[in-house]
């Protein structure tokens with residue numbers, strides 16, 4: 154399954170060199186505003202596992218639910234968002250916008266978050282966890298993903 158993707162105009166192309174640690178589908182009001190849609194799908198992955206094949210995304214500081222801001226990396230030409238960093242944590246973990254993958258179906262959500270502000274006509278699939286706001290990764294992530302995340306702290 155291809156793990157390549159890019160922006161709408163083709164100036165940015167990237168490849169994920171590993172499967173993501175976890176995939177959040179976020180129904181918060183910020184994600185709705187930023188995308189102009191009902192939710193954002195974010196694959197959480199180590200920054201060094203995202204290889205930029207073409208172009209150089211540019212960072213745009215944007216507000217986030219936490220109040221600590223999020224850096225959204227966009228194509229300098231078509232301005233499509235490719236990934237974000239959250240909470241002033243620096244560029245260790247990327248929240249990659251799954252819709253920019255060539256085959257987004259390869260990364261379905263592992264969890265639905267901020268469902269308290271979900272659009273009422275969005276019907277969630279049975280069998281996928283859903284929480285009203287955020288969650289503790291320790292309670293939801295597979296152990297291997299938790300270990301990958303923990304390994305980033307020393308970097």
Ligand SMILES: [Zn+2]
Pocket residue numbers: 160161162163164165228229230231232233
């Ligand atoms: Zn572009």
Ligand SMILES: [Zn+2]
Pocket residue numbers: 179180181182183184185193267
């Ligand atoms: Zn959100």
